[in-house]
Amino acid sequence: LKKDNTGYDLRDLFVGSEGTLGIITAASLKLFPRPAETNVALAALPTLEDVATLFRLAESRGAQSLTAFEFMSGFTLELVTRHVPGTRLPLKETAPWYVLVELSSSEETVAETAMQRLFAEASEKHIVSDVVIGGSLAQAQALWKLRESASEAQRSEGGSIKHDVSVPVARIPEFIAAAGEAAERVCHGARPVVFGHFGDGNVHYNVTQPPGVDKAAYLALWNDMASAVHDVVASFSGSISAEHGIGQMKRSELFRFKSPIEIALMRKIKAALDPNGILNPGKVL
């Protein structure tokens, strides 16, 4: 059912409760018509403010057909092309930031035309320094592989302290600048590997160890680094867990950032639905 206003929204209470309120035994999936065409482009941009400008342009010009807007720092793509076999930079020069844009349409050629128009306008405004538009399916897949290899590439570069955070979209550039300073204070020379779902405000802010440092010694900084990055997130009214949830690892951080009233409401709901505390004990709360 697409519309149902009969009593409390039990479904969304259970979604994201990580098994602490009950066990989900069935789910209905909403299906969408398969697009007739998808078109993918990879663009190089001088600054994060340019990324934000391109996003607003894509949102207003590509509008409802904008199905992906992924961003990556220059260092992220450098690690991908260095460590992941079969990948290469499809642009003439490296750049501080890259964006992968996907437009979809229910009619042939509409997405491709919209993509060309989007980047014609972006070029006129001097917000992109270079762009490649994937003409074939193989080219589109090669562009997506660059983005999807970010985590794998990072593994080959030593220890990494990972954060899955979100902030209001418009504040991503400020957040990344402030988080960079915070990370540097915790560990001089640590290298942020920044990528994520720009349109969701969702940044995978992963901090890779400085070269040559002992991996275990670096990973011992996990709590200090996470605490510093999460403080920056909170100062931008962000979330310390955009998609991955709380589990056991972020429990103490949850208590640090949720208001006492929110924690109290969550505890009351947990006690009401699981009075014996037998459902996934020790998680979330």
Added chain:
Amino acid sequence: LKKDNTGYDLRDLFVGSEGTLGIITAASLKLFPRPAETNVALAALPTLEDVATLFRLAESRGAQSLTAFEFMSGFTLELVTRHVPGTRLPLKETAPWYVLVELSSSEETVAETAMQRLFAEASEKHIVSDVVIGGSLAQAQALWKLRESASEAQRSEGGSIKHDVSVPVARIPEFIAAAGEAAERVCHGARPVVFGHFGDGNVHYNVTQPPGVDKAAYLALWNDMASAVHDVVASFSGSISAEHGIGQMKRSELFRFKSPIEIALMRKIKAALDPNGILNPGKVL
């Protein structure tokens, strides 16, 4: 924040709780770019199955730009043009069903072109008998007024027993046939005024009294009529309140259709968050 997975979804628990769990004192609104163009059409169709076919066509062809797909029975539009000043049927002949389609686009002329293509295809498939596409803003407003006057028009036709229900979209035609038989069994000659948001499966199934019958005597049938229509809704796995909520009027119906486990979970949540029962007492539960 567009993404936040930190603990229980308290927001959606409070949304739709009708003041029984707490008082909402602030809300954030998500804004969308204003479309560069909207285009509105009113189509006449021989059967409800044709309405369903046109909806699937509009969903796949108009895709993400489909911003309204409202349906009305022939009798609904007959009452509008009979009772509401300044309205008239903008088509050559009356029809059993009408659909108001709105397409929006982020570029000029895209919505209009898509609308013309949609109805060219619908005509080829013989699912629409006539269509008018609103060229000017004034024409578009006149078409919307026909749909938005449905409730007002009904008031001039005597007593009306109203239902705000939803069923899976694909089952709307079957539901309306079965509900019509159920309404006739409760009151011979009662006249269903059927309209709603087809794409949401949301039917405002309002049953107007037979002509010449005493209004109060007809309205005394309210519980019998509602019970009969809701039984049909339940047999299609639908909702007895798609958008209006439970309040006091549908409390007993809620208990008839929710499972004992759902009622028990809702009562536990209510008791946990409002132990003294001071929040909007007597509503929902």
